Amino acid sequence: MTAPIRVLLADDENLIREALAQMLDLEDDLTVVAQAASGPEAVAAARHAEPHVAVLDLQMPGLDGIAVTEELARALPGCGTVVVTSHGRPGHLKRALAAGVRGFLPKTTSAATLAQVVRTVHAGGRYVDPDLATEAIAAGDSPLTPREADVLELAADGAPVDEIAARASLSPGTVRNYLSSAVTKLGAANRHDACAVARRMGWI
Amino acid sequence: MTAPIRVLLADDENLIREALAQMLDLEDDLTVVAQAASGPEAVAAARHAEPHVAVLDLQMPGLDGIAVTEELARALPGCGTVVVTSHGRPGHLKRALAAGVRGFLPKTTSAATLAQVVRTVHAGGRYVDPDLATEAIAAGDSPLTPREADVLELAADGAPVDEIAARASLSPGTVRNYLSSAVTKLGAANRHDACAVARRMGWI
DNA sequence: GGTCACCCGTGACATCTGTCAGGTCCGGCC
DNA sequence: GGCCGGACCTGACAGATGTCACGGGTGACC
Numbered sequence: 001m002t003a004p005i006r007v008l009l010a011d012d013e014n015l016i017r018e019a020l021a022q023m024l025d026l027e028d029d030l031t032v033v034a035q036a037a038s039g040p041e042a043v044a045a046a047r048h049a050e051p052h053v054a055v056l057d058l059q060m061p062g063l064d065g066i067a068v069t070e071e072l073a074r075a076l077p078g079c080g081t082v083v084v085t086s087h088g089r090p091g092h093l094k095r096a097l098a099a100g101v102r103g104f105l106p107k108t109t110s111a112a113t114l115a116q117v118v119r120t121v122h123a124g125g126r127y128v129d130p131d132l133a134t135e136a137i138a139a140g141d142s143p144l145t146p147r148e149a150d151v152l153e154l155a156a157d158g159a160p161v162d163e164i165a166a167r168a169s170l171s172p173g174t175v176r177n178y179l180s181s182a183v184t185k186l187g188a189a190n191r192h193d194a195c196a197v198a199r200r201m202g203w204i
Numbered sequence: 205m206t207a208p209i210r211v212l213l214a215d216d217e218n219l220i221r222e223a224l225a226q227m228l229d230l231e232d233d234l235t236v237v238a239q240a241a242s243g244p245e246a247v248a249a250a251r252h253a254e255p256h257v258a259v260l261d262l263q264m265p266g267l268d269g270i271a272v273t274e275e276l277a278r279a280l281p282g283c284g285t286v287v288v289t290s291h292g293r294p295g296h297l298k299r300a301l302a303a304g305v306r307g308f309l310p311k312t313t314s315a316a317t318l319a320q321v322v323r324t325v326h327a328g329g330r331y332v333d334p335d336l337a338t339e340a341i342a343a344g345d346s347p348l349t350p351r352e353a354d355v356l357e358l359a360a361d362g363a364p365v366d367e368i369a370a371r372a373s374l375s376p377g378t379v380r381n382y383l384s385s386a387v388t389k390l391g392a393a394n395r396h397d398a399c400a401v402a403r404r405m406g407w408i
Numbered sequence: 409g410g411t412c413a414c415c416c417g418t419g420a421c422a423t424c425t426g427t428c429a430g431g432t433c434c435g436g437c438c
Numbered sequence: 439g440g441c442c443g444g445a446c447c448t449g450a451c452a453g454a455t456g457t458c459a460c461g462g463g464t465g466a467c468c
Contacts (some may be wrong), residue, residue, distance in 0.1 A: 012312065013290065013310075013311035013312050014311075014312050014313060014314045014315065015288070015309070015311045015313055015314065015315050015317075015318060016220055016223070016224075016311055017222035018227070018314065018315035019220070019224045019226070019227045019315055020219070020220075020223045021227050022223070022226065022227050022230070023222070024224040024226070028225070031281035062435085076235065084219070086217065086290070101300060105219070106217075107218075107219045107220055108216065108217050108218050108219065108220065109218060109219055109220035110218045110222065111218065111219050111223055111226075113219075120375060122308070145414060145415085146414090146415095147415065147416090148416080157396070157397070157400060158393070158394055158395075158396025158397045158399070158400060158415085160393070160454070161454070161455070162395065162454090170416075170417090171417060171418080173414075173416090173417065173418060173419080174314070174415085174416055174417055174418095174455070176457085177417085177457090178415095178416095178456085178457070179456080180455095180456055180457060180458090183456080183457095184457095186380075188452090189362070189363075189364065190424090190455085190456080191362075191363055191455085191456085192361070192362025192396060193361070193362045195362070196362060204292075218409080272411085302428060332444080349443090349445080350444090350445095351442060351444080351445060351446090364424070364425090365424075365425070366424090372445075374445095374447090375446075375447060377446090377447065377448060377449080378423070378445085378446055378447060378448095380426070380427085381427090381447085382445095382447090383425085383426080384425090384426055384428090387426080387427095388427095394426080394454095395426085
């Protein structure tokens with residue numbers, strides 16, 4: 001038998017991470033060599049544990065799974081990454097693939113799939129959850145220009161226009177124009193609806 | 205040795221649920237007798253698996269963990285319930301305790317804790333995560349009147365006043381008054397900020 | 409060089425919101 | 439019965455927001 005696949009596991013929810021670690025460790029050909037509860041921790045742990053595959057939660061404090069992937073691509077080029085997420089938004093999938101993620105799964109997939117995907121990624125393959133892929137294709141690309149997305153993101157927490165303008169170093173009028181065009185493009189009723197749509201799609 | 209504690213596990217995220225199930229099953233004195241991926245499923249499964257303790261995710265399709273607890277209190281009075289959640293809001297804890305939940309844990313707690321809490325609850329005890337309890341005490345009770353909370357909830361998705369008024373069968377003026385008083389009570393800058401605050405506290 | 413998309417801005421307008429001041433009912437409590 | 443708080447409503451006003459029309463500047467591409 002060949003040496004087992006070395007896996008790094010990062011998730012800020014200890015309960016989940018430890019359960020997954022135990023589960024993956026039960027597989028004969030997998031061994032969890034490091035765990036991390038945040039993005040920066042994951043990068044640090046990866047540096048000296050040298051895993052073959054990193055299984056990363058998408059939402060983590062510090063750096064999210066995608067940012068960690070980018071770091072690892074530099075620090076540990078041989079290491080494949082699998083991203084796992086609770087909220088499978090189309091935009092996230094696109095960004096993940098662009099960052100070099102080779103496996104992308106919602107947490108609703110069955111447990112058996114995860115181990116299988118780790119093997120696939122280790123072998124150089126890719127795996128994207130079919131439902132998520134379908135959604136991503138159906139959703140298409142973001143119709144928002146970069147600035148529109150920026151402004152919409154700043155508007156997401158309900159801040160008034162003046163505050164957005166100050167934070168984006170724009171004039172209030174420009175902010176309103178961007179918001180207005182974003183609302184139109186997204187077919188939303190108002191800015192908050194637009195935020196909701198953009199968030200659902202993973203565009204902001 | 206006495207018979208093992210019969211555990212029901214409900215979580216809509218298959219990956220997580222299966223991992224937790226395996227983990228709990230590894231404990232000598234625990235056995236997972238049923239799993240469910242939604243609230244209604246959990247109630248149905250509990251009826252004929254007759255678990256001693258139900259471990260429920262707070263957010264599930266159909267019925268949430270608290271609603272399931274209430275159902276189980278009727279259908280299976282002897283069954284203790286433990287609620288596990290990703291987002292530990294003070295208000296949720298209060299509602300959970302009021303519904304008869306005897307264990308309340310964020311998913312960030314360590315894995316060992318869960319098994320221990322299951323045992324505690326089975327023995328008739330209670331366990332609430334200390335951090336969450338502190339937060340809940342610090343947050344205090346909701347200052348919102350029932351109607352204010354209703355209206356704020358309807359406003360949460362960014363609907364305009366007229367739509368809220370229609371859905372709540374109120375006049376637009378009344379809606380604005382409720383929103384205004386909610387904003388004042390919560391010390392928020394506007395209705396959306398108020399929604400954010402109320403949500404963070406688990407009041408809506 | 410022309411065209412186009414994006415970026416950034418102004419001004420003006422109608423509408424929506426947030427706030428205030430007032431009012432009527434009803435039920436609980438001393 | 440009197441008091442109080444909550445539910446419900448109206449009207450009015452300033453200010454914020456959404457929309458439209460209209461500028462100019464830049465860089466990519468043909």
